[in-house]
Each structure stands twice: as structure tokens, then as C-alpha cells.
Amino acid sequence: MIEAxxxxxxxxxxxxxxxxxxxxxxxxxxxxxxxxGAGKSTTMRMILGLDRPNSGAALVNGRPFVDSPHPxxxxxxxxxxxxxxxxxxxxxxxxxLAQSNRLPARRVDEVLALTGMTDAANRRIKGLSLGMTQRLxxxxxxxxxxxxxxxxxxxxxxxxxxxxxxxxxMKSLAAEGRTVLVSSHLxxxxxxxxxxxxxxxxxxxxxxxxxRDFIRGSSNNSVRVRSPQQEALAQAFxxxxxxxxxxDGFLEVVxxxxxxxxxxxxxxxxxxxxxxxxRASLEEAFMELTxxxxxxHAGSVTPGGVA
Amino acid sequence: MFWSxxxxxxxxxxxxxSTRWTLVALVVATVGFGALFAWGxxxxxxxxxxxxxxxxxxxxxxxxxxxxxxxxxxxxxxxTISSEYVNGAIRATFTAVPRRGIVLAAKGTxxxxxxxxxxxxxxxxxxxxxxPIFAHYGFHPSIGDPGVLRAIIGGGLYxxxxxxxxxGLGALLRRTAPAITLAVALLLVAPxxxxxxxxxxxxxxxxxxxxxxxxxxxxxxxxxxSLGPWSGFGVYCVWWIVFVAAAYVLVQRRxx
Numbered sequence: 001m002i003e004a005x006x007x008x009x010x011x012x013x014x015x016x017x018x019x020x021x022x023x024x025x026x027x028x029x030x031x032x033x034x035x036x037g038a039g040k041s042t043t044m045r046m047i048l049g050l051d052r053p054n055s056g057a058a059l060v061n062g063r064p065f066v067d068s069p070h071p072x073x074x075x076x077x078x079x080x081x082x083x084x085x086x087x088x089x090x091x092x093x094x095x096x097l098a099q100s101n102r103l104p105a106r107r108v109d110e111v112l113a114l115t116g117m118t119d120a121a122n123r124r125i126k127g128l129s130l131g132m133t134q135r136l137x138x139x140x141x142x143x144x145x146x147x148x149x150x151x152x153x154x155x156x157x158x159x160x161x162x163x164x165x166x167x168x169x170m171k172s173l174a175a176e177g178r179t180v181l182v183s184s185h186l187x188x189x190x191x192x193x194x195x196x197x198x199x200x201x202x203x204x205x206x207x208x209x210x211x212r213d214f215i216r217g218s219s220n221n222s223v224r225v226r227s228p229q230q231e232a233l234a235q236a237f238x239x240x241x242x243x244x245x246x247x248d249g250f251l252e253v254v255x256x257x258x259x260x261x262x263x264x265x266x267x268x269x270x271x272x273x274x275x276x277x278x279r280a281s282l283e284e285a286f287m288e289l290t291x292x293x294x295x296x297h298a299g300s301v302t303p304g305g306v307a
Numbered sequence: 308m309f310w311s312x313x314x315x316x317x318x319x320x321x322x323x324x325s326t327r328w329t330l331v332a333l334v335v336a337t338v339g340f341g342a343l344f345a346w347g348x349x350x351x352x353x354x355x356x357x358x359x360x361x362x363x364x365x366x367x368x369x370x371x372x373x374x375x376x377x378x379x380x381x382x383x384x385x386x387t388i389s390s391e392y393v394n395g396a397i398r399a400t401f402t403a404v405p406r407r408g409i410v411l412a413a414k415g416t417x418x419x420x421x422x423x424x425x426x427x428x429x430x431x432x433x434x435x436x437x438x439p440i441f442a443h444y445g446f447h448p449s450i451g452d453p454g455v456l457r458a459i460i461g462g463g464l465y466x467x468x469x470x471x472x473x474x475g476l477g478a479l480l481r482r483t484a485p486a487i488t489l490a491v492a493l494l495l496v497a498p499x500x501x502x503x504x505x506x507x508x509x510x511x512x513x514x515x516x517x518x519x520x521x522x523x524x525x526x527x528x529x530x531x532x533s534l535g536p537w538s539g540f541g542v543y544c545v546w547w548i549v550f551v552a553a554a555y556v557l558v559q560r561r562x563x
Contacts, residue, residue, distance in 0.1 A: 066405040100315035
């Protein structure tokens with residue numbers, strides 16, 4: 001379990017994290033969502049004791065992480081891709097980490113196998129691809145078989161296969177009863193991985209809710225439908241009092257369910273070839289909530305300065 | 308906790324290629340320059356002044372390559388900490404061992420041991436390589452002469468202290484190039500320049516300045532305007548203790 005209590009962090013005059021409080025429970029993947037620069041990485045670094053908060057506290061299993069008697073058994077972290085000495089061989093990197101916490105040497109081979117890195121174990125880290133570096137970071141995080149895991153933007157730079165693998169991996173960790181906090185600036189990614197969301201913008205808490213409720217709460221949910229008789233269908237929408245717009249050859253309507261749209265088409269005797277809820281609306285739910293908190297609005301800069 | 312972290316740091320240090328080549332550079336530079344200076348000093352002895360002849364110290368000349376060898380250990384020491392800040396490995400290190408003081412103590416211990424062991428090997432090798440060169444010109448320094456063994460072992464101690472000097476700078480600056488530049492400036496360039504300072508205070512600055520003080524431990528004949536072997540080495544230790552103590556406080560206070 002992770003608890004943030006009134007975490008606040010300044011960098012000079014910049015307020016990176018502002019009185020942030022939330023709790024991350026074990027057993028589910030919790031998504032830590034926010035635009036770039038919202039303070040996600042800073043918060044994770046404060047949880048790990050790498051950065052000192054100006055006020056507030058972060059607790060891991062009830063105490064500050066820096067006081068942990070067995071740090072690697074308590075927390076595993078995947079931070080930025082570059083957090084290993086490039087001149088070390090992958091195996092030596094894991095070996096020295098294991099030694100520092102008196103973990104048995106066999107754990108090194110176990111986590112290499114777990115992350116599919118066995119064949120690359122004797123290569124120097126500077127020669128590894130980004131995907132392999134991420135796997136090595138995961139291997140390091142898993143060395144102590146920790147009960148709490150922090151992943152900072154783990155899918156960044158991964159190919160689709162790697163993304164799928166890491167998603168499955170994180171879900172299985174949560175299913176084993178561990179606490180999993182994973183940050184991302186991509187709502188679509190979070191909707192596939194996280195059951196619970198902690199959303200922040202400009203260092204402040206915006207939402208702390210289940211992913212389902214977060215999406216349902218959006219006013220921007222839309223349904224897209226495609227028909228060989230698109231105009232007749234548009235008229236049927238109009239008669240029923242719904243505004244539609246054409247997007248990529250689809251009719252898009254806001255404020256209706258797929259059930260309602262299907263029934264409307266059936267009543268209008270218009271065949272439907274495709275009908276679905278638009279996933280982009282998840283992104284919009286996120287945009288809607290964080291709109292005031294993104295650091296800079298595109299197009300809001302006028303010649304006289306920031307509008 | 309300390310012993311497991313020491314083991315971990317040992318693995319890190321011995322797995323990196325930079326460790327190997329800096330230690331080879333330490334031995335080669337100390338022995339090579341010692342031999343070169345032994346040859347040069349012997350050649351110019353006949354033409355030197357009476358005062359220079361009085362202060363002629365074949366043992367110290369044999370060990371004078373340490374002036375370059377110390378830079379190799381300082382580079383190794385800087386790298387043990389600065390490279391981790393530069394490449395981000397420090398985050399993995401401090402996440403695995405959040406009590407940073409233990410990490411610093413382990414790294415400092417290894418730098419000291421490596422410096423002393425390889426410094427001692429270099430000193431002995433430099434003495435025995437220079438010995439036949441001096442013998443060729445009629446000088447016969449012997450390990451049994453007063454102060455000779457102390458000077459040779461002192462060479463090892465001096466190299467260890469130079470390692471800690473570099474380690475303190477590396478931990479304070481957290482960048483490799485500035486830390487190495489400052490180490491070279493403070494240990495090799497500035498000590499000679501302080502000789503140009505005028506007056507009594509200038510002489511004092513010269514006497515107490517880093518390697519001017521520290522290297523007295525490798526002399527068997529006391530030079531004019533210099534501290535004694537042990538008092539000089541003591542002053543040198545004050546230098547690195549100040550850097551390392553400041554680093555110990557700041558590394559724990561700063562964000563990693």
C-alpha cells in the first residue's frame with residue numbers, strides 16, 4: 001500500500017506537486033494519469049525517497065520508504081529508461097543490486113528468465129535496445145519479489161508486442177495481490193491496464209476513482225455508426241432531436257448509447273454496417289478534466305504574451 | 308547492511324572496464340615517470356648547485372611519478388560516484404539502498420583500499436625500477452636507509468588519500484568533467500603556481516597546499532620551505548576530509 005499525504009514539492013519557484021494526497025491499494029493496477037509535466041515522476045521519486053518533499057509525506061506499507069529494513073523486498077521501481085551504468089553487463093547490474101540487499105544469487109537468473117532477458121544477460125547495457133533496457137529495468141524491480149511496484153511510463157518507446165507484454169505483466173502482478181502504481185500520460189493506455197485511476201494536473205489531484213466511473217463521468221461519450229444509407233440515417237437522428245456530424249465516413253452522435261442508436265436505425269429501416277462507442281472519448285474525458293491544468297495551451301500564446 | 312553494500316559496490320567496480328585502465332595507468336605513470344626523472348636528475352646532478360646537491364633525494368625522485376599516478380586514482384574515484392549521477396544509475400542505487408550514507412561509505416572504502424594497494428605496488432615498483440638507474444650514476448638508495456621504507460609506504464598512503472580527494476570532489480560536483488578538471492587543477496597545476504605567491508603568507512599557502520603538503524611523506528630529505536613528512540600528510544588529509552564531509556552532508560540532502 002502507498003499513501004501520499006499532502007505531498008508538496010517546489011523546484012525553485014515552480015510548484016511541481018501541490019498538496020497531493022491519495023492512497024494506492026493492493027490487488028489492482030492503479031493508473032497515475034496526467035499530462036506531461038503534471039508532477040507524476042516527481043511524486044514517484046518522492047515515494048522512493050529520491051526527492052525530498054518540501055512538506056507532506058509518502059508512506060510505503062505504513063512508513064517512509066527510506067526507513068525500510070529490506071528496501072528491494074518492499075518496493076520495485078521502473079523509473080526512466082536510463083537508470084543503470086551503461087558499461088555494466090546486464091547480469092552484473094542485477095548481481096550487484098541483489099548483493100546490496102542480500103538477495104540470493106539465483107534471483108538474478110530467475111528475473112532474467114521472467115523478463116525474457118536470459119540471452120542478453122552477458123551484453124553490456126549500452127548495447128541493449130530500448131525495449132531490452134525496459135525489460136532489464138523490470139528485472140531489477142522484480143529482484144526482491146516486492147509487494148509494491150512503481151512503473152513510470154513503462155510503455156514509452158516499446159513496440160506493440162512489448163506493450164502487450166508489459167500490460168499483461170502488470171495485471172498479473174496486481175492479481176497476485178501486489179500494489180501496482182503505473183504512470184502514463186496516455187488515457188487510452190490506462191483504460192486498457194488500470195482499474196483505478198489517480199489523475200493529477202499541475203501537481204494537484206483531479207480525480208481518484210475507478211476507471212469505469214471516470215469514463216462514464218465524461219460528457220463527451222460518443223457513438224459512431226456507419227450505414228450504406230448515411231443520409232437517411234442522419235435525417236432519422238435529426239427527427240429524434242439528436243445532432244450528428246460526419247467523421248471519417250461515420251455519423252457521430254453524442255449523448256446516446258449504442259443500444260439507442262441501433263434501435264433508432266432499426267425503426268428508420270436503415271441498415272447498419274458498423275456501430276460502436278468511440279474510444280477517443282476516453283481521451284476526451286481526460287482532456288475535459290485536465291483542461292485547466294495543462295501547463296501550456298496550444299494556441300493560447302498571443303504576440304502580447306500568454307493569454 | 309554496510310558489508311552487503313560493500314560487496315555490491317565491489318562487483319560494480321570490478322565489472323567496469325574504466326576501473327582496469329585507471330589502475331593500469333596509476334602503476335604505469337608512477338613507475339614510468341619515476342624512471343624518467345631518475346635518469347634526468349642523475350644526468351643533471353653534476354651541473355647542479357651545492358644547495359641542490361644537499362637536497363638531492365633519489366628516493367623521492369623514484370617516487371615522483373606519483374604526481375601523475377595520483378591523477379589516475381583521482382579519476383577512478385571521481386567516476387565511482389559522478390558517473391552514476393551522469394548516467395542515472397544513482398537512482399537504481401539509492402532505490403536499492405535508500406540510506407545514502409552507507410553507499411558513500413562503501414564507495415569511499417573501496418577507493419581507499421584500491422588506492423592504497425595499487426599505490427603501494429606502484430611505489431615499490433618505482434623504487435626498484437629507478438634503483439639500477441641511480442646505481443649506474445653512482446647513487447645507491449637502499450630500502451634499509453633511514454626513512455626509505457616510510458617514504459615508499461607513504462607513497463601508497465598518499466595515493467589512497469588522493470583517491471578520497473577525488474571522491475569528495477566527484478560526490479560534491481556530481482559531474483565527471485568538472486570534477487576531474489578541478490582535481491587536476493588542485494593536485495597538479497595550482498600547487499606549483501602557489502610558489503609564485505609573494506611574501507610569508509605566499510610561502511605558507513605553498514607549504515599547506517594539497518600535494519605540496521601531502522607528497523612530503525615520500526621524501527627522505529626534508530626540503531626547504533616544506534612541512535615534515537607526517538605533518539604534511541596530515542594537512543593533506545584535512546583537505547580531503549573537508550571535501551568528503553561536505554559531500555556526505557550534501558549527497559543526503561540533495562535530490563538524486
